[in-house]
Amino acid sequence: MEEIAVLGVGMHPWGKWGRNFTEYGVHAARAALADADVDWNDVGFVSGAITVRCGYPGYVSGSTFARALGFNGAQVASSYAACASGVTALSVARGQILSGACDVAVVVGADTTPKGFLAPTSGDRPDDTDWLRFHMVGATNPVYFALHARRRMALYGATPDDFAMVKAKNSRHGVHNPNARYPKEYDVDDVANSPVVSDPLRLLEICATSDGGAALVVCSMDYARSKGVTDPVRVAGLSTVTPTYPDTVIDLPYLATDSAAAVEPPVLGFKDSIGAQVYAEAGMGPADVDVAEVYDLSSALELDWYEQLGLCPEGEAEALLRAGETSIGGRIPVNPSGGLGAFGEAVPAQAIAQVCELTWQLRGQAGGRQVDGARVGVSANQGLFGHGSSVLVRR
Amino acid sequence: MTTTTGRARVPAVEGFFTMGDKPQLIGGRLETGGYCFPLHLGGSDPRSPAGSVDEVLLSRRGRIWSFTNSAYPPPPPFIITEPYVPVVVAAVELEMERMVVLGQVTPGWTVDDLEVGMEVELELGVLYADDETDHLTWQWRPVITEETFGKGT
Numbered sequence: 001m002e003e004i005a006v007l008g009v010g011m012h013p014w015g016k017w018g019r020n021f022t023e024y025g026v027h028a029a030r031a032a033l034a035d036a037d038v039d040w041n042d043v044g045f046v047s048g049a050i051t052v053r054c055g056y057p058g059y060v061s062g063s064t065f066a067r068a069l070g071f072n073g074a075q076v077a078s079s080y081a082a083c084a085s086g087v088t089a090l091s092v093a094r095g096q097i098l099s100g101a102c103d104v105a106v107v108v109g110a111d112t113t114p115k116g117f118l119a120p121t122s123g124d125r126p127d128d129t130d131w132l133r134f135h136m137v138g139a140t141n142p143v144y145f146a147l148h149a150r151r152r153m154a155l156y157g158a159t160p161d162d163f164a165m166v167k168a169k170n171s172r173h174g175v176h177n178p179n180a181r182y183p184k185e186y187d188v189d190d191v192a193n194s195p196v197v198s199d200p201l202r203l204l205e206i207c208a209t210s211d212g213g214a215a216l217v218v219c220s221m222d223y224a225r226s227k228g229v230t231d232p233v234r235v236a237g238l239s240t241v242t243p244t245y246p247d248t249v250i251d252l253p254y255l256a257t258d259s260a261a262a263v264e265p266p267v268l269g270f271k272d273s274i275g276a277q278v279y280a281e282a283g284m285g286p287a288d289v290d291v292a293e294v295y296d297l298s299s300a301l302e303l304d305w306y307e308q309l310g311l312c313p314e315g316e317a318e319a320l321l322r323a324g325e326t327s328i329g330g331r332i333p334v335n336p337s338g339g340l341g342a343f344g345e346a347v348p349a350q351a352i353a354q355v356c357e358l359t360w361q362l363r364g365q366a367g368g369r370q371v372d373g374a375r376v377g378v379s380a381n382q383g384l385f386g387h388g389s390s391v392l393v394r395r
Numbered sequence: 396m397t398t399t400t401g402r403a404r405v406p407a408v409e410g411f412f413t414m415g416d417k418p419q420l421i422g423g424r425l426e427t428g429g430y431c432f433p434l435h436l437g438g439s440d441p442r443s444p445a446g447s448v449d450e451v452l453l454s455r456r457g458r459i460w461s462f463t464n465s466a467y468p469p470p471p472p473f474i475i476t477e478p479y480v481p482v483v484v485a486a487v488e489l490e491m492e493r494m495v496v497l498g499q500v501t502p503g504w505t506v507d508d509l510e511v512g513m514e515v516e517l518e519l520g521v522l523y524a525d526d527e528t529d530h531l532t533w534q535w536r537p538v539i540t541e542e543t544f545g546k547g548t
Contacts, residue, residue, distance in 0.1 A: 117467075117469065117470045119470035119471065119472075120472060122471070122472075124472070126408045126409075127435070127436065129433075129436050131472055132408070132433070132436075133497070134469055134470065134471070134472050134473050135407070135408070135472040135473060135474075135522075136407060136408060136411070136522065136532045136533075137482075137484060137497055137498060137499055137532070138465050138469040138473045138482040138484070138499065139465075139469075139484055139497055140465055140469050140470070142465070143463055143464075143465055143484050146463035146464075147460075147461040147462070147463055147484070147486050148461070149463075150461045150462060150463055150511065151460070151461040151511070154461070154511035154512075195466065196466045197465075197466055197467060198463045198464060198465055198466065199463050199464050199466070199506040200463075201463075244441075245438060245439075245440055245441050246429060246440075246494075247438075248493070248494070248495070249495075250460070250461075250486045250495045250497060254497075255432060255433060255436075255496065255497050256422075256431065256432040256433075256437070256494055256495060256496040256497065257494050257495045257496075258429065258431070258437070258438055258494065259425075259429040259430040259431065259492050259493050259494040260429070260493035260494070261428055261429050261430055261491070261492055261493045261494070262425070262427050262428030262429040262440065263427070263428075263429065263440065263442070
């Protein structure tokens with residue numbers, strides 16, 4: 001796949017600031033433009049990741065951000081793919097750049113989130129599976145996270161201590177991140193002393209919902225060269241795959257899986273296929289990866305990603321974790337940013353924030369959380385309703 | 396449907412299960428042979444994207460694929476009955492259909508009573524109640540065996 005350059009990255013710190021999401025997005029976009037040394041008036045395309053919690057301006061986030069930065073006549077689009085929205089917005093920008101429709105684009109996502117469980121908007125919608133799972137079962141997001149955690153325990157002998165170790169590791173990373181909401185170190189006992197949310201997962205293992213914003217300035221390789229940047233971080237692969245029928249792993253927001261009664265499940269399950277696509281595009285494999293940012297919506301889900309990204313064989317994630325290989329200093333550090341455990345999720349910003357972190361890592365600008373010599377980074381994430389999300393960046 | 400107590404029993408949402416002593420989930424059977432649940436909200440088989448879906452009743456028994464609970468009350472549109480008792484949820488694998496269906500576990504069972512692989516059977520239980528009516532949902536009840544005897548209610 002032809003590459004594009006990540007010329008600039010920027011974030012607004014995560015927190016519970018309670019301000020208009022536009023402020024966070026604009027802050028992040030300005031930071032990314034400054035980082036890229038690109039004039040806003042040179043930007044030909046604005047790709048917004050949508051928030052569904054902030055009214056109409058959230059649904060048209062691309063133009064909301066563009067207007068707040070000053071309408072400059074750029075083309076615009078806004079994308080929604082739940083937690084994967086940020087990478088979908090990046091994929092739209094990449095398409096614009098590679099088609100020649102623009103040279104340089106800004107990708108922005110930001111959110112202001114309410115406290116507590118993410119839940120459907122009000123109203124009776126018995127034909128909406130997301131509404132039904134709350135109404136008929138009481139199946140919150142953590143319920144699904146916990147189903148997967150319990151499954152790991154049954155299949156691979158994972159223990160609650162393993163899950164707690166993920167949180168502890170990510171918190172050790174997150175203390176070095178000025179954009180993290182919880183720059184605080186937790187140990188396994190802290191996790192064990194926090195209340196159960198959905199057995200076996202405890203409060204400190206479930207990602208919170210946060211306010212935050214993240215942005216990228218991406219451009220053609222020619223444009224990067226014209227700016228004198230000869231060795232930029234590049235997007236070498238990008239994955240927004242959907243599942244392949246039959247998807248036999250229960251996942252939110254569904255009440256049931258597909259059925260394998262008539263056709264065998266694909267060799268690669270949905271989440272395995274997310275990484276497989278990004279590696280195929282990049283012409284690389286898991287062995288090439290130096291650092292990964294994965295969606296730890298729960299501590300246990302991080303372990304699933306180790307295997308789904310091919311960082312270790314199936315069933316060996318706990319061993320990889322226990323050996324310290326996914327800590328900074330280990331063979332393949334995962335979530336040096338601190339992950340969602342240190343951030344809490346700002347839905348449309350989060351997948352973009354993963355690319356921000358990988359970019360800082362590949363530039364050697366990650367400070368106390370730097371992964372030495374990182375040249376290739378991969379992100380992984382998934383949006384409900386079957387949205388894969390992964391980006392492979394390299395120097 | 397009215398019970399001997401005079402309370403009406405109605406599905407909380409129509410079209411998901413049959414009523415009576417041996418309730419069954421109302422699923423779909425795709426033209427290509429796969430099943431789905433709910434009937435009109437399942438995914439299609441890409442080999443037959445415009446294929447028809449026939450209504451079919453799903454197996455009443457299956458085995459627990461995984462389970463958990465919701466220690467905190469779920470937000471609306473879940474309707475909480477006070478005092479809140481943690482909802483226990485099981486993902487249940489149906490052998491013939493080769494699919495996994497989510498559902499609450501019948502009251503009285505906790506996560507400590509459950510195991511992956513345990514056999515369960517479909518029942519109807521009260522999701523919420525108002526003055527005259529019980530609004531029902533489908534629930535999984537562990538099948539009583541030597542291992543499960545004495546647990547739950």
